[in-house]
Structure formats: C-alpha cells, structure tokens
Amino acid sequence: MIPQPRIGVVMYPGSNDDHDALWALAALDAEAVPVWHDEPELPELDAVVLPGGFSYGDYLRCGAIARFSPATAAVRDFAEAGGLVLGICNGFQVLCEAGLLPGVLLRNESLRFVCRDVRLTVERDDLPFTERCIRGQRLVLPVKHGDGRWFAPPELVAELEANRQVVLRYAEPCNGSVADVAGVCNGRGNVMGLMPHPEHAVDPLLGSADGALILAALVDAARDRTILSI
Amino acid sequence: MRAIVLVRPKEGILDPQGAAVESALGHLGFAVSGARVGKVVDLEVDAADEAEARTQVEQMCERLLANPLIESYEIELHG
Numbered sequence: 011m012i013p014q015p016r017i018g019v020v021m022y023p024g025s026n027d028d029h030d031a032l033w034a035l036a037a038l039d040a041e042a043v044p045v046w047h048d049e050p051e052l053p054e055l056d057a058v059v060l061p062g063g064f065s066y067g068d069y070l071r072c073g074a075i076a077r078f079s080p081a082t083a084a085v086r087d088f089a090e091a092g093g094l095v096l097g098i099c100n101g102f103q104v105l106c107e108a109g110l111l112p113g114v115l116l117r118n119e120s121l122r123f124v125c126r127d128v129r130l131t132v133e134r135d136d137l138p139f140t141e142r143c144i145r146g147q148r149l150v151l152p153v154k155h156g157d158g159r160w161f162a163p164p165e166l167v168a169e170l171e172a173n174r175q176v177v178l179r180y181a182e183p184c185n186g187s188v189a190d191v192a193g194v195c196n197g198r199g200n201v202m203g204l205m206p207h208p209e210h211a212v213d214p215l216l217g218s219a220d221g222a223l224i225l226a227a228l229v230d231a232a233r234d235r236t237i238l239s240i
Numbered sequence: 241m242r243a244i245v246l247v248r249p250k251e252g253i254l255d256p257q258g259a260a261v262e263s264a265l266g267h268l269g270f271a272v273s274g275a276r277v278g279k280v281v282d283l284e285v286d287a288a289d290e291a292e293a294r295t296q297v298e299q300m301c302e303r304l305l306a307n308p309l310i311e312s313y314e315i316e317l318h319g
Contacts, residue, residue, distance in 0.1 A: 070304070070305070071307055074304065074307070078304075107307070113309070114307055114309050114310055116253075116254075116310065117256060117257065118256070119254065119256050120256070121256050121257065121260055159254075161253070161309070161310060162309065163309065186254070186256075
C-alpha cells in the first residue's frame with residue numbers, strides 16, 4: 011500500500027485559506043493535518059504549508075507578527091532540518107518576514123486589491139514543488155492580494171537570478187513585482203513561497219486545475235520522504 | 241521614557257501610497273512633490289537612561305518595527 015504523506019497546514023489567527031489548503035491536500039491524497047499557531051512543536055510531518063489569509067490582521071507589515079508565533083519557530087527548525095515548506099500568499103509573506111525566503115512583499119503598485127486568474131511562467135521544474143511542471147510552461151492560477159508586490163534590492167535580485175531561485179514569474183502585469191517574480195525558493199530548494207493560490211485551483215470545476223501540479227508535486231515529494239523514513 | 245519611532249520607506253523604494261497622496265494634494269491645488277507615506281509608533285520604554293532606551297528601541301526597530309530591506313527608521317526620545 012502506498013503510504014499517505016502527512017502535510018501540516020498552520021492556522022494563524024486571521025488565516026482564511028487554511029481549510030482550502032487542507033481540502034486540496036486531502037483531495038490530492040495526502041493526510042492533511044491542521045497545526046494551531048501556538049503549538050511550539052510540530053507533530054510528525056512530511057511537509058508544511060503556510061496558508062493564505064491575513065494573519066494577525068496584517069498589522070505593522072503583512073507576516074510581521076506571525077513570524078513570532080511558536081508554530082513559526084517550529085516551522086523554521088523543520089525547514090532548517092531540510093523539511094519541505096510551502097508558503098502561499100500570506101504564508102509567503104510570513105516566510106519572507108521570517109527570513110526563510112528572500113525579499114519582501116509590498117502594497118500592490120496599483121494600490122488595488124487584485125483578485126483574478128493570472129498567467130504564470132514556470133522557471134524551475136526541478137524542485138519538490140514543481141517536478142510535475144515543465145520549465146517554460148504556462149500556468150493559470152488565481153491571485154487575491156493587496157500586498158503582493160515582491161521586492162528585493164538589485165544586488166539581491168541578481169544573486170537570486172544567478173542561483174535560479176525565481177521559481178514562478180507573472181506572464182502578464184499583476185502587482186508591480188520586481189522582475190515579475192510570483193514565487194521564489196531558498197538556496198537549498200526546500201522552502202518555496204508564491205502569491206498565487208494553487209489550493210484554489212485543483213479541480214477544473216474551479217476554472218483551472220493547474221494548482222494541482224504544484225500541490226501534487228509537494229505530495230509526491232512528501233510521500234518519498236515518508237517512504238525513506240519507513 | 242517616551243519614544244517616538246518614525247518608520248519610512250527607504251529612498252528609491254516605490255511608494256504608491258505617497259504617489260497617491262501627492263496626486264490628491266495636487267487635485268486640492270497644492271503644489272507638492274516627493275510625498276512619501278510612513279508610520280509612527282509611540283512607545284513608553286522602561287529604561288534607566290536615554291542611552292539604554294535608545295539601545296532598546298533600536299533593537300525593536302531592527303527586529304520588528306521596521307524591515308531593513310525596505311524601511312529606514314528614526315528614534316526620538318523624550319525624558
């Protein structure tokens with residue numbers, strides 16, 4: 011029997027895509043495990059997802075307060091030990107504020123909340139999050155954010171481009187992100203964040219199933235880790 | 241000791257809020273340029289003297305109140 015990988019979804023006060031993430035992971039045959047934000051230790055997990063929403067009301071800066079949650083500290087230890095971590099939207103903002111991913115997310119250039127499907131280009135197909143994609147492939151995923159403009163200073167952008175840490179780019183104007191960055195990974199490739207929402211696009215009935223390519227790749231990679239640990 | 245922390249978008253960082261404020265002031269007939277929008281944090285700091293208070297508030301800025309990638313900060317202390 012193929013083992014079901016256990017993937018945690020951290021629930022912060024103000025997270026609102028946590029249940030969609032749990033549902034999508036379960037639909038893709040993972041055991042989706044809710045993790046409450048004040049848990050100082052993670053249960054036995056093969057991967058962690060930080061979901062979208064408005065943790066702690068986005069006070070001060072989006073993701074700035076969630077970074078101090080006990081669960082975030084546990085996620086940091088998990089990531090530093092090589093664990094797979096995916097941050098979606100607010101989860102991406104939290105990972106940037108926590109220093110687990112490079113850059114920061116700022117108010118959209120238009121000052122408008124963007125809520126629509128966008129086209130994206132896959133830049134990396136060799137990560138645990140993108141192995142079901144092909145480099146150069148176009149994906150269609152929904153975005154819904156007011157603070158999605160990824161920014162890093164030019165020297166950091168050059169370094170990230172040289173290290174191939176840009177994973178997804180917008181293929182159309184979206185929020186004013188530097189270098190059209192929609193998703194990045196850390197140097198080691200075990201932590202990724204993206205502003206678009208794969209968990210809202212795992213069934214064609216919802217307009218696109220392209221999100222399943224990313225989440226199912228994560229489920230595959232998490233399953234490989236389960237098998238290795240048995 | 242009372243501390244006032246001014247957090248500003250760093251020079252060169254695109255500040256669409258500042259641009260929107262500048263444009264709205266223009267509509268009101270004010271000739272302004274270079275508008276930038278930041279934030280103010282007022283604090284009451286428990287510290288023995290001004291030097292200690294400043295050290296504490298600087299740490300607060302570095303660790304939480306400002307993101308050094310995009311923001312600069314200034315600290316004012318009042319006895």
